[in-house]
Amino acid sequence: MEEFVFQIGPIRPPSEANSLLLRVTENCPWNKCKFCMLYKKNDFHTRPVAEVKKDIDTMAEYRDRILAYKDGEDWNMPAVQADYETLLSDDARMCYQMVFRWLTEGDSQAIFLQDANTMVLRPEWLIEIVSYVRERLPEIQRITSYGRANTLAKIKEEDFRALRQAGLDRIHSGYESGSDKVLELIAKGTTQEEQIIGGQKVRQAGIELSIYFMPGVGGRELSEDNALETAKVINAVNPNFVRLRTFVLRTGSLMEEVRASGNYTEATDMEKLLEIRNMIAHIDPSKAKGRITSDHIINLLQEVNGDMDTDIPWMLSYIDSFLALPELERKKYQLARRMGFPLDWKQMYRLKESDQTYIADLAKNTVDDAAWEALLHRFMDRYI
Ligand code: SF4
Known part of the structure; x- marks a missing residue:
């Protein structure tokens, strides 16, 4: 008997926690960033378009099957449970659960394309996949994907426009730092110039851009450079979202070797906060109008959220009010x-x-x- 399963990758951005996950590629084609421990043991593969489309079909089949147990706002849970128990394997049950959760608690209008850099796929293949999502899952209103800056810089403007036309809504990109010195230090495999070129092309095509930065990743030595050069990239690109991910030197990561080289000192928790303040203070509200968000537990002050064109004074004064507290x-x-x-x-x-x-x-x-x-x-x- 045919087993109804689709692939599920390991990672998605926190803001896509409620989205359906469609695995288009496996792992990371770069896989060299020194702070990253996600895919180090796995090789990168693209998946054949036909295989990905089959996964979309399976998702649509589960959706139809599960929605048959919905009556108005109510779910016939005993029937859902009985249906679930007919599935033959743990993998099939996991897929069923994922679609059920997406329909009942998730954002049933959103899908995220996994894994680490789906934008590396040939544009015509990605267009075919995105179009097929729109066809088979017409309730989807938002299709998003990760894309490395280096990859984004190489994609042609007309391909971005075609992807937008097909229905790609947002690209998440881990820029981590706008400083070339820091990018080299952490082996990010991209440059400030590529970040700006890639980001501007995404925005000009009408695709939303969500970029991630790691305050503190350059260590104490490059803190000033990291803050100022990152603000420069934000001003040049005007992304829709800037998401903060305060850097922590993880045990077992290659950043331990960087520290052992003797030229790197991990900034303290408070120094990283000061770096965030410095970066925000250098954002030009007449150029950057998107939103800063601290949507991760790793950030000390999660309330540092706001629109860059209007809320920078508030964000700075909020940080200052914390810094003014007695040390204890x-x-x-x-x-x-x-x-x-x-x-x-x-x-x-x-x-x-x-x-x-x-x-x-x-x-x-x-x-x-x-x-x-x-x-x-x-x-x-x-x-x-
Ligand atoms: S590009 Fe992303 S997933 Fe790949 S190694 Fe760097 S941080 Fe990790």
Whole structure:
């Protein structure tokens, strides 16, 4: 009996957590960034278009099958469960669950094309896939994909326009830094010039651009350069979204070798925040009008969100109000946040009293700076 399965890749941006996931390529064609530990053990492959289209058909079949159990706003859950139990394999059950979750709790109008750099596919193949998604899943309103800056810079303007026409809505791109020195240090395999050329072409084709930056990735030595050159790229590209991913030197990553070379010092948690402030202060609101978001637990101040054309003064004053806190209050919040506290420092009273006492004692008693950073790092090392 035929098994109804489709491939599911490992990673998607947090903002696509509720999207259906369509695996178009496998792993990363570059796979050399020193901070990245995602695909190091896996080789890159493109998937044949026919195979991807078959996956789209399977998704559509599951969608129809599951929607048959919906009556108005209600789901016939015993029937869904019985149907689920007829599936022959764990893989088929996982696919069914994914479509069910997408229809019931997710964004049933969004799909994300995996894995790390789908834009590397020949444009005509990608156009065929995007068009087929629109045909078989007509409820989809947003199709998004990852694309490396180096790849984006090579794609022709007319191909971007054709992709937009076919229905590609947004490209997510891990720029990480706008500084050539930092890009070389982390082996990102791209340059500031390519970032600007690629980003501008995406925007001119009417495709939304969401770019990711890693404050702190250049270490203490390149902090100023990282902030200023990143702001320069943002001003030149005017992306729709700038997403912050504060850098943490992960245990086991190749950045450990960079540090061991002796020319790299990981910035402290507070220095990384100051770098974010410096970068934001150099964004020109007359040129960059998209939105800054801190949509990851790794950022110390998750409230630093806003439209670049109107909210920069607010974002700077918000950071300054945190920096103006007495040192112990700052440390208490840092620790709580690094332990996973999801709110800002004004909400610390919401923690259980026993947790507040534990955090206050630890913050008060860890006086050595290196021990303090090591303590914070232990928590952050667990984050993806
Ligand atoms: S391009 Fe992305 S997925 Fe590939 S190695 Fe770099 S960070 Fe990792």
